[in-house]
Amino acid sequence: MIKCLKKTSELLLEREKEISPVGFVPTMGNLHQGHISLLEEALKEFKVVYFSIFVNPKQFGPTEDFHRYPRTLQNDLLLIEESIKNFPGLKVVVFAPENPEEIFPPAHKDVLSVSGLSTVLEGKIRPGHFDGVATVVYRLFHLIKPTKAYFGLKDFQQYLVIKQMVKDLSLPIKIQGMPIIREAQGLALSSRNQYLSSEQKSLSLVLFKTLSKIKEIIDHKKINLPKAKLFIEDTIKDPKWNYLVLRDSETFQEDLTLSTNITILAVYQMGTTRLLDNMQVEVQ
Numbered sequence: 001m002i003k004c005l006k007k008t009s010e011l012l013l014e015r016e017k018e019i020s021p022v023g024f025v026p027t028m029g030n031l032h033q034g035h036i037s038l039l040e041e042a043l044k045e046f047k048v049v050y051f052s053i054f055v056n057p058k059q060f061g062p063t064e065d066f067h068r069y070p071r072t073l074q075n076d077l078l079l080i081e082e083s084i085k086n087f088p089g090l091k092v093v094v095f096a097p098e099n100p101e102e103i104f105p106p107a108h109k110d111v112l113s114v115s116g117l118s119t120v121l122e123g124k125i126r127p128g129h130f131d132g133v134a135t136v137v138y139r140l141f142h143l144i145k146p147t148k149a150y151f152g153l154k155d156f157q158q159y160l161v162i163k164q165m166v167k168d169l170s171l172p173i174k175i176q177g178m179p180i181i182r183e184a185q186g187l188a189l190s191s192r193n194q195y196l197s198s199e200q201k202s203l204s205l206v207l208f209k210t211l212s213k214i215k216e217i218i219d220h221k222k223i224n225l226p227k228a229k230l231f232i233e234d235t236i237k238d239p240k241w242n243y244l245v246l247r248d249s250e251t252f253q254e255d256l257t258l259s260t261n262i263t264i265l266a267v268y269q270m271g272t273t274r275l276l277d278n279m280q281v282e283v284q
């Protein structure tokens, strides 16, 4: 069964009725298989899953794509309906507020900021972005009170910010990171891929190829990190790389001396579209 609610008052009434624990998947809609993989994982673990679709104005900068971000609710509902056919008897509540005031009432001025993580890399290029993300996710957690919430590792820094927020505020919510879903040739699925022309799309494969190449150079051995760093230094001479870095997957530190898992993170600029991706590699 699927229910679509647009008002916070309706959401709260529905939530009150639940007797089972609730799983939760927050999204901005324009769904693709990446989002659906989160929903399906939640449905494997919970009889009731809340799924939000909300283009959150607080996480976009003044010159970013908030107004042109694709809003495709009817199609999104069809995709969700299609996917829950494989889970008979389970319930999905889609919360799709049309008016941002449903989430942020006019008097709501509070901004939640996760210090440290929010101002480096993606946070440095997009000031305030992770504050916007943390603020909306906290607000949704507060309304939906899930037992567990599912986030894609595609947005790896976002995943760490949310985990840190949950830890800092001692929220009783488990956070599960889910693998990146890619097109056959490697491009990570993203709602923003539709901004790309077909030529740009094929040029974008350099992102996946470069991450794969660095992973191959590291080859699970810390001793290969200097070689990987030299390769990165050479690669980023091309200004289309907003960044291409190695970070510890747990601490997000640059110092990898004690790391057992490293994340290779990158943003590649394709015209006006920033393509975000990452890859993890275990090391000894």
Ligand code: AMP
Residues within 6 Å of the ligand: 026, 027, 028, 029, 033, 034, 035, 037, 038, 150, 151, 152, 153, 154, 155, 178, 179, 180, 181, 182, 188, 189, 190, 191
């Ligand atoms: P968004 O709608 O872009 O805010 O994404 C909603 C959730 O879906 C986030 O947790 C994303 O990390 C996740 N997500 C987006 N793209 C993918 C993908 N290609 N694979 C796995 N998860 C994804």
